[in-house]
Amino acid sequence: MIHALRLFALLLALTALPLSSAPPALAQDDTQRQAALDYEDWERLASRAEDVLGVGRASDAALGQLRAQLVDWRSQFLAAQDVNAARIQTLRDQIASIGPPPVEGASEPEEISARRDALQKQLNDLQAPAVRAIEAHSRADGLIRELDTIIRERQADALLNLGPSPINPVNWGEGWRVLRQTVLTVGTEVGDNWRNPVVRADARDALPATFLYLVIAVVLLARGRRWMVRLSRFVTARAPSEGGTVYGALVSLGQIVLPLVGVFALAGALQSSGLLGLRGDRLVQLLPVLGAIILIARWLGGRIFAEVGVSQTILALTPERQREGRINTGIIGLILALSTLVAATAEFESYSDAAVAVLSFPPLLAAGLMLSRMGQLLITHAMTDSQPSGELPYRTRVMRLLGRASVVVGLAGPVLAAVGYTEAAEFFVYPSLMTLALMGFLLVLQRFVTDLYGLLIGHAQDSETAGDALVPVLMGLVLALAALPVLALIWGARVADLTEVWSRFTIGFTVGETRISPVDFLTFALIFALGYTFTRLIQGTLRSTVLPKTRIDPGGQTALVSGVGYIGIFLAAIIAVTTAGIDLSSLAIVAGALSVGIGFGLQNIVSNFVSGIILLIERPVSQGDWIEVGGVQGIVQDISVRSTRIQTFDRTDVIVPNADLVSGMVTNWTRQNLTGRVILKVGVAYGTDTRKVEKILREIGENHPLVMINPPPTIVFQGFGADSLDFELRVILRDINYGLGVRTELNHQIAERFALEGIEIPFAQRDIWVRNVEALAPAMTGRPVAPSAPMHPDEIPTDPPEEDGDGSGEADAR
CATH class of the missing domain: 2.30.30.60 (SH3 type barrels.)
Structure with a gap:
């Protein structure tokens, strides 16, 4: 059965995962590792494991214990595969230096042949322990996989097992009987202890401690959570605006800690009296776990569906729906605690299947109802949190999908339990609730990380800006990845499964004759990061300190700094690969094949x-x-x-x-210098003194501060244009970057000087000849104009019209 108590145990085991899965023999030297391997003991264990697998009747606990022993041996065999690795590599290099044996029909000196044979014999002797370790490692790995297959098949069979129906009235009597018997047994044990004078005297002596524990428990359970809620709101309101939500979130953890201390005090009061029997003592030991489940659920609901004390609400719900969510999470905590109590009691008392089905059905039915209600809240949030365009964000779409799945599972789970598939119903309902709780906790933690980042960078008042930053997004990704093992545990994965995944991850994979492990990647990443950082430091020093004191132009400085960066990154990569011990020679053929296609693409x-x-x-x-x-x-x-x-x-x-x-x-x-030429074209009216124009333009060019005197400005009389006498003013500037400004200023001065000297700058003029003037007279008097027949090309006059007496060249349209 999947329930909260097992989850707490699995989480504790998960925290020790990296330590427990580490091969114990890796820290030993080659001699110690080889001496520690007793292959006779290993042979006895492997034979026993094969016999167990052949019979297939061992319990899950026995299979788990056998598997743990096989895992320990497999770790030792893996470490033994590297025995004498350095010496083996040296011998291989020596044999390679001698060269291959001569081909058939050829000969070589006897000394060389004898030396090669001696080195090859040493190599074979040194490789023998590693070869044996590889064979034993393969055998242990195969046995572990067979054990895992048997355990998984048993789990699948348990889910498909049809048991007694809890809604069958025949089974109700059995459930009521075992429950009544357990309560009476606990009461009988207390009564027997009270009638024992020795126990009663001990209880009387421990009365002050019992009373003290009881007072602490009553005060903390009655007022502790309320005090911490008020303190959290006070800190949020009174703390600086950029850190109120962060400090308030930290203080809110007291809503769990303070009442939980009261639960421990209550358990201590009951145990200090000495009146509890065996069953009562087991129930009291469960009190801290049950209290933690209830308190964590209430705290989580208060943070997810919070109205105050948070920088931004997690779910887009109305205040009424927020309050409904807080109530639902509190009820879910009570249901999980009750189901944990029923499961622990049934396991301790060895209840029958019918009794377990009847007693576990009410909590399961309530859990399914609460799961459906929480799914409806997620669907409501998805409908509210839509964009103006109507498109839902990715996270909202995921929540909507989870909401719909929760509604379906919440309704189908109790139906399966009512039919008799109690294990299957518990497998779907309780993990679904815990999955929602895990996702809610991740959202709360992500919001806390965002607020903390905003506090550190000073943008806590703008939570959306802080949430869109790269660091909170990366932290959210890390939290999601860290939650994957917990999610696997919730949905029935065993700690052994996670340790197996971790072991295979640490072992790495083999490329050719080289084994690449995560340690190699970490070493590569660390060395490369150090080399990259060192390269950037050198670039910064060159750019800011060394190169500005040289005569190298800015472009050359940039090129030099860029070249140092490329060389440094290349060397950092080479050193990192060498240090990590990654042999890339086996990839040369693949890289050569890919280089052709990559070259074309x-x-x-x-x-x-x-x-x-x-x-x-x-x-x-x-x-x-x-x-x-x-x-x-x-x-x-x-x-x-x-x-x-x-x-x-x-x-x-x-x-x-x-x-x-x-x-x-x-x-x-x-490129070479900043000097450049600017050419200004200007035209003057016909009849203007051209020498005077040339003199004026030269004076204007020479008087400008950016115009160079050597070579001096040049005045070019280009010729006789259609409307003007065309001149060019050609000047050389000290800095061509100011060419546009100089051109503008020179044009201003030319216009001002020509106006002062009475020199006209003409504009283009055109003569207009209107043909058939007589045809315009009717149109001007308002009479209709009869269409005229088109003229033959020979009839078109070619002589220009006579000019008026004023010589303006305009046609007389009268």
């Missing part, structure tokens, strides 16, 4: 990568340069191994593949 990326290295080495383009590539102009902001980021003058970032910068045409305006 990633040829563009490889091309850009090589181009990035060329850019960093040759530096035709550096950070801060003003370049033009592919019709895009801008300032180079960053050069990586794949692409270059250019910021255009309208403040947009353009990502250019490095291959385009190496193979394409690139204009670098500021």
Whole structure:
């Protein structure tokens, strides 16, 4: 039966999992490990295990004990496989240095042949213990798997076993009889002890201690939880705003601790009296467990369905539904405690199947009802927590699915129990309740981690911002992964199953002749992290301290820092692989086969990568340069191994593949120096003194502070345009980055100076000739115009119209 008492025991065993599963012989040296293996003792144990498996009648407890012994031997055999590993590798290197034996028909010196044979004999002798350990390890592993198969089959058969029906009136008498007998037996034991003068005298002597325990129990059970609720609300309200919810959550744990102390005091009062018998003492020993179940359930309900004292409610429910959730969780705690009491008593008293079915049905029926009600609350939350677009978040969809499953299981479980499948009903109902409790605890813990992160970074007032940060999300993922073993225990997994998974995880896997274990991965990750950190420190020192004091330009400094980073990361990876002892030679063939396909698929990326290295080495383009590539102009902001980021003058970032910068045409305006030429075109009206225009433009160019005197500004009389006399002012600037501003300022000065000197800057003029003026007269007088026949091309006049007397060239439309 799956119930709360077993879960507590499994959780305690889980905490010791990493320690209990660690191979005890790993810390010994080769000689001690080899001497500790008694293969005769192992042979007797293996033979006994094979006999037990052949008969198949041993109890689950006997199979579990036998399995534990096999696991211990398997760990020793695994450690023994590495005996003389260093010496074996040395001998292999020596044999390899001598070379292979000569082919048939060839000969070699006798000394070399004898030396090879001697080394090979030493190698075979050293490998013999490891080979025997490998064979024994395989045998132990096979026996363990057979035992696990038998235990799992028995568990499946128990779930499908049809027992007595609890709703059959014939079985009610048996249930009432055993319950009445247990109560009477407890009362009889107390009465017999009270009639014993010695026991009564001891009880009288222990009366002060009993009374003290009883007073403490009554006070803490009656007021302890209420005191802690008030204290939690007080701390939440009075503490600083950024830490009130965190401190309040920590103080709320007193709602469990303080009343639980009262439960222990009550158990101590009952035991100190000495009046309890054997059965009464067993029941009193259960009191702390039962009290812990009830108190944890009430605390968890108060945190999940909290209205105050939290930064953000976990479930989107109305206050009435929140209160209903708190009441339901309290009732669930009572039901789990009652089912635990019934299961423990039935196991101790060896109740019949009919009695167990009758006594366990009421708690199971109530548990199914509460499970359905909790499922309805989750469905209500899913309906309320929808987005404006109507789409539900992923977590909300999971809760809705769990809510529907809870409703179905809560209704189907009691039906199965009523039919007679009590084991199956308990397997589905109680683990479902504990799964909801586990998920609720994870949500509460996730909210606490988010609030704590907000307190540390100073964003507790904005819980949504803190919740969207990377650290709380990663912590939530770690908590979810850590809850997986607990979830497996809830749904019937044995501690032995988890230890088996952990053992296989620590053993690792074999690639070729190399065994890779999680320790190797941890070693690799640690060494690589240290190398990466050291590389970043060197880069930071070069960037901020060393390179600024040199004459290397900023682009060269960036290239040097990037190159140090790539070299450092590569060396860190090589050192990490070497230190971890990971032999990648067996992967060379696979890597060679994959490299062909990867080369075709990633040829563009490889091309850009090589181009990035060329850019960093040759530096035709550096950070801060003003370049033009592919019709895009801008300032180079960053050069990586794949692409270059250019910021255009309208403040947009353009990502250019490095291959385009190496193979394409690139204009670098500021590569060698910042000087550059600006050309201004200006036109003046016909009849203007061209020498005067040239003089004015030269003075304007020479007077600008950014225009270089050597070479001086150049004035070019381009020619006679259609509307103006065309000139160009060509100046060389000290910093071409200011070219746009200089162009604007020079244009302003030209306009002002020409206006002052009376020089006209003409604009384009055009003559308009309106043909068939007589056709416009009717339209101007409002009379309809008869359509005219289209003209033949020969009829179109080619002579221009005569100009008016004023010479304006405008047509006379009169």
